[in-house]
Amino acid sequence: MKLVNDIYNLYRDKLTGDEEDVTAIVMSLLHGQSKEELVQWIQEMxxxxxxxxxxxxxxxxxxxxxxxxxxxxxxxxxxxxxxxx
Incomplete structure (x- = not known):
C-alpha cells in the first residue's frame, strides 16, 4: 500500500474525483517504465x-x-x- 499512498499523496491536490484522473495517473506512471522497474515495485509490495x-x-x-x-x-x-x- 506504500506505493499507492505515495502516488496518492503526490497527486492529491490535482485530483478531481473523476475516473479519468486515475487512468491518466496510471498511464503516466507506467509509460516508460521497464519490466525491471515494475518488478522492483512488486518486490516492495x-x-x-x-x-x-x-x-x-x-x-x-x-x-x-x-x-x-x-x-x-x-x-x-x-x-x-x-x-x-
Whole structure:
C-alpha cells in the first residue's frame, strides 16, 4: 500500500474525483517504465497486495476475453478501451 499512498499523496491536490484522473495517473506512471522497474515495485509490495493486484488483473483480463468472444453483456470495443497496456 506504500506505493499507492505515495502516488496518492503526490497527486492529491490535482485530483478531481473523476475516473479519468486515475487512468491518466496510471498511464503516466507506467509509460516508460521497464519490466525491471515494475518488478522492483512488486518486490516492495506486501504479499496481500500482490494477490490483490494479480486477482484484479485476472478478473479484468477474463472480462475482456469474454467480451471479445461475445459472452455476456459487455461489448468488445468497451473492453478494449479499458486496457492499460
Amino acid at each position: 506486501q504479499e496481500t497486495e500482490i494477490y490483490q493486484m494479480f486477482g484484479l488483473y485476472l478478473m479484468e483480463a477474463l472480462r475482456v476475453k469474454m467480451a471479445e468472444d461475445g459472452i455476456g453483456g459487455a461489448r468488445p470495443e468497451t473492453a478494449r478501451q479499458q486496457r492499460y497496456h
